[in-house]
Amino acid sequence: MEKTEKNTNEIISGPEAIRVRFAPSPTGYLHIGSARTAFFNWLFAKKTKGRFILRIEDTDISRHLEEAIELIMDSLKWLGMSWDEGPDIGGNYGPYRQSQRKEIYLEYAKKLVENGRAYYCFCSQEKLAEKRKAFMGDAKADYYEYDRECYYLGPGKVRENLEGGIPWTIRLLVPDDIEIKFEDLVYGSISVSSNTQEDFIIIRSNGLPTYNFSAAIDDILMEITHVIRGEDHLSNTPKQILVYRALNAGLPVFTHLPMILGADGTKLSKRHGSISIEAYRQDGFLAESIRNYLSLLGWSYDEKTTILSLNDILNKFDLSQINKRPARFDYEKLLWLNGHYLRNMPDKDLEKLILEKIRLDTKTFNANISDIDKKIKKIIPIIKERIKTLNEALDIIYVFFRPVSYQQDFIDYIKTNKDTAINVIDDAILLLSGIRDFSHDNIEAALRNISERKNLNFRKTAEIIRAAVWGSKVSPPMFGTMEIFGKEECALRLKAFKKIIA
RNA sequence: GGCCCGUUCGUCUAGGGGUUAGGACAGCAGAUUUUCAAUCUGCCAGCAGGAGUUCGAUUCUCCUACGGGCUACCA
Structure with missing residues (x-):
């Protein structure tokens, strides 16, 4: 207790010794904020040639989903992160799931009891609730702190209760009147009076540790040198430091990352829409753009740089x-950002990603795949700069393989100049059929020809053709689109549309 | 309520005792164009408020306001 926290950061002896961890609680998909935390840990480990450890904090059985562990690992991998130690691959500091470390926590807690740094508590939750209620009823009281009733139990009484099978918890004895100080790499020097911390429970009555205890114990045992986590843990840090002190362990370097909030400034939650990495992956975002975006939340390289490749981030991150x-x-x-990466991606890579997505989307898409393989190479160049997600690409691509569906209001719109429209379509059917090489340039020439002969604005001409061929006011560049459809399909569509507006 | 933390364009941020306070997204306008995008150009827009320190504060200090976190046998 006489130990000061200052300079205990010196436990790092060299870059090789750096060990960081990402310690999610498996309650569901990996969400944006956790992903950023994981990423920054990973980046720091990579930069310092340290080790990145994955630890699963599953000490609250009621909230944990076994499948979530797999989901979280999948998302991490998809984002390009791999770990050096973890529940799936093991390591020298395992096990890496807190639920499998139950005995370890108990052992340390009991050690603390023996040293007089912690004590058994036999107060039931009901009793505690009553105490709290009674205390709060007092007008002057504004916060409740455990009254240490069980701390004053004699050793005989404690043994008697234990042997009598009375449910117990273990509480850390928090020293009075000391300043708990630490240097946070981001938030600077933080100081809290120990009087604001109660003797918190470290082992619950079910024998499992509470978060502040297990996290500290594991960080000590796993020799974590840098604790990098969300700012929501800043207030927990003093409690964990108390555990370090009780065990005479050196402190890691604490680095708290600013929170990521929803667009409205409140804590990111489901009602803000997609918050899991998996959701963004499914929506057609690239790992690359998510990484880039995440890197810009709370960190920036300089006053100008927005686009950062993984390599850039790796080189510049600090x-x-x-x-x-x-x-x-x-x-x-x-x-x-996603659109940017999509546009700048080599066609071949984009093609691969899109094909992958299409194959996963068998329910929506049932045209034959070999046909897609042939056409996709021509489709990609004409759509790539107008998509922001892979899913948007699919939406456009599907139109190439489906019958057109004409919206009534759009039909009505074309019909306002019905005669012209029919005229143009007739001409198009005729001229297009005469083209031997049904290519972009020849199609364009033919259509421009119509426009001139009819003395009709080419915009208007194109609008009519587009309506017939694509079924909407907006389409990918039309000549290329028509080339991909081919002569017969274009003729078919033109004829069909003519019938509809006639 | 208590404790801890924060506050630069709408958003992400750079900067930092003397700057025309910089960039990016979004928005708006224009150019280009067969549509939509993309692209290019331009515009709009910010130091939360009040004291103090100082020749001079957006920058340093304090207060207020606002926001966030913690305050559990959740993590």
């Missing part, structure tokens, strides 16, 4: 540049 301000999640910017 924990000391992280800011303290909570950031709001800006979907629009992510979308823009």
